[in-house]
Amino acid sequence: MHITDLNCAKDIGANCLLAEIGPFRILFDCGLHPKKWGRDALPQLNLVRDLSIDFVILSHCHLDHVGALPVLLREHPQTRVLCSPASRIVATRILRNCIGVMLRQRDEKHINEYPLYTYSELDRVDAALTALPLGVPKTFHENDDEITFTLYPSGHVAGAVGCMVEYRHRKIFFTGDVCFHDQETVEGADFPAEKIDTLILETTRGATEAEDATRDEEVERLVSDVAGTLSGGGSVLVPAFAFGRMQELVHIFNQAKNDGRIPKEIPVFCTGLGLDLADYFDTMSRKTGDVKFHRSLMKDLGVQALRTWEEPGTDVPVQGIYLLSSGMLVEHTPAWHIAANMLGHAHNLVAFVGYCDPDTPGGRLLTRTNIDELRFADLNFISRVLATVSKYDLSGHTTRERMMEFVYSVEPRVAVLTHGDPEAREWFEEEFAIELPKTKTVNLEPGVPEEI
Ligand SMILES: [Zn+2]
Ligand SMILES: [Zn+2]
Structure with missing residues (x-):
């Protein structure tokens, strides 16, 4: 061979x-x-x-x-x-x-x-x-x-x-x-x-190196940080890959809402592919039995389509969880635009849940210590980094x-x-x-x- x-x-x-x-x-x-x-x-x-x-x-x-x-x-x-x-x-x-x-x-x-x-x-x-x-x-x-x-x-x-x-x-x-x-x-x-x-x-x-925290502990830490941010009046951006990671988070946030840890009325915003893939996951689940997902999870979670964003620097107008691709916060994506809205406001949280290449904006935010600015070159904008930026290992x-x-x-x-x-x-x-x-x-x- x-x-x-x-x-x-x-x-x-x-x-x-x-x-x-x-x-x-x-x-x-x-x-x-x-x-x-x-x-x-x-x-x-x-x-x-x-x-x-x-x-x-x-x-x-x-x-x-x-x-x-x-x-x-x-x-x-x-x-x-x-x-x-x-x-x-x-x-x-x-x-x-x-x-x-x-x-x-x-x-x-x-x-x-x-x-x-x-x-x-x-x-x-x-x-x-x-x-x-x-x-x-x-x-x-x-x-x-x-x-x-x-x-x-x-x-x-x-x-x-x-x-x-x-x-x-x-x-x-x-x-x-x-x-x-x-x-x-x-x-x-x-x-x-x-x-x-x-x-x-x-x-x-x-x-x-093996992390000490288990996946369950990381999910717990994420939900607790999201709940804390929301109760402080802030919003949460979760940059996530549309295929797989996003549906994982739909499950996790649903559970948190059902347990009363995240208020039911808080909306969750998603965009195109993420919304569309919910239907595909539903089909995969029904036809193969190898996937656990039901399209009703999206409705239960209060998912809304994100259609537009504010000028860079202006905070998001609706308090919520923004569950958006891309996972590494690359330029020209919905997560990128919402990051330009949220990063400059201290009450917000940007929660990374997967691997970020060090050369991507997500990787730069996570690997540089005390980064105080992020450049949005395509938007002609430099944002101060005042929001909390955290990583949760849901690999x-x-x-x-x-x-x-x-x-x-x-x-x-x-x-x-x-x-x-x-x-x-x-x-x-x-x-x-x-x-x-x-x-x-x-x-x-x-x-x-x-x-x-
Ligand atoms: Zn893969
Ligand atoms: Zn791979």
Whole structure:
């Protein structure tokens, strides 16, 4: 077997891993790099241009995993894309939104290559997507050979899966993005506990020391800070990813309202994709049973559509919870505009609930100590930072220690490290060397095939 990382750097990046197993060629995910622009955000699809790709295993529908799929299928229209039933429902909706964002960025940032694909090309994606029921092996034949795939829930976000590949008694397990603890909308990962030959594992939190606080304690701290802010007359901005994180918070704030911790009459404001995805989560929940969400949660919570915002510097006119994308507070998003309204007013709270890249405005607010100003260049405005800015660890990724527990249970002969920054991969390499010295760890060089 050969494995080649098609991401162009050793980072979280544009997830896309080529595995050549016997006569079969499989891509694990096909995403866009979140920190690159234009065609630079694509994986190195030129390396597979002249090959026939039999399958893509789509782990889940975050853009760093699914965003480049339409480009791949343009060149490889025969390729089958295997995914969970829940991802089958939501994948093209996420891609449609991605086209909308690219069209906006073409104008705002003058990136003429955008969009990288068109709305009509999503028909091809729709035709290629094949849902496999979770936990049920599916065998495909080619000439006299066969290969078997089994999807397992990976707990990271609605529809997320890991995949076992079996070829001639060899077992290769691809974890995808993993969360072992239960979240509000999805249960924790349920992976096989059998011996695996090759384990391809995500390493996102390899450089993150285990937090002392549990998820429940972090939810409790968030709700208590939100309640305190509201009772002091302030509003709360929660920048959150529209797919997954937002629905988690809808559950959490509903519970807080039901318990009387947040006043029932406080409105919650959301925008376009977040509102729309509530319906998709409802459908995923009803049709697959793998997702916990009901559209009535939005009504119970008093969700309203946010249609406009004030001039920068003017506080929001209606006291409420503003649950808005983007999660990292990037420019030109609703969360960005509301931050320009709220940051300069001491009674407000900006509550981050997920990972923020240090190069994004969210990351700058969180990592710089005593930051007293934030520049909104596109709005011609500099805001003083008087509102409280806090971070709550509601991560959808497992801790490195819990990941290692899983690794011990499957004792891989080879471990391939993916989806992590260099320091994160290093921690895993060292941990393997100490704890599992018989396991060979592979930290792939981008674009270079490695024989496994
Ligand atoms: Zn993800
Ligand atoms: Zn990811």
